[in-house]
Amino acid sequence: MPSPIIVAVDFPDTKSAWNFIDRVDPQDCRLKIGKELFTLAGPDFVKLIQNKGFDVFLDLKFHDIPNTVAKAVAAAADLGVWMTNVHASGGARMLQAAKDALYHYGKDAPLLIAVTVLTSMELADLREIGINASPLEQATRLAVLAKNCGLDGVVCSAKEVQSFKIRLGSQFKLVTPGIRPAGSSADDQRRIMTPQRAIAAGSDYLVIGRPITQSPDPQKTLKDIMATLDLK
């Protein structure tokens, strides 16, 4: 069974990124390329990683007017990535435009995932930006919107997964960052859960960065985390 772990390859330069990538096995994880490395190294870097056999989640969290997001999502599809994402808070017309842009790619289209409430945010952060709902309420509102617009799933906290699986169905993919093995630092994350509990709750994919990328032996840490998971 393919690994549910997506490693967030967040590094300040390509040399350190390659040093990491060369030490992990594409059988054991997929790789997420985000704003830092994509800004530094661009599409060619993504292609090189794909050529090494890794599925790539291009995490650029597009959030703009519908036309701009549609074009950006199509550019991600042209790169041949496995998964890409947009912010659900861009609204229904933006989400629909993103979905429509992938129509012509058929089965080669990347999975299109909407970010709900960032896992670094808690109640007080939502209040600060004028949202008077709990993270669960706000994430639910955005996840329902994403599902109604035909997206493949959402990025959410593992704390929301149990409720979302019931409400949104088993086919709707739940991608959960904010994953921290017991005893590791939360860093800037707020709504966190252990890998074992996140999988037990129903997460489809675990996004894990620093606990693996900063490990002296990333492949061993990856295997250790996989050994804790009860995969069905």
Ligand SMILES: O=C(O)c1cc(=O)[nH]c(=O)n1[C@@H]1O[C@H](COP(=O)(O)O)[C@@H](O)[C@H]1O
């Ligand atoms: O879309 C994401 O991947 C994402 C959404 C979210 O709500 N929270 C979140 O942490 N992420 C990403 O997941 C990764 C988490 O990294 P670590 O905190 O190092 O495990 C980072 O690359 C974030 O950009």
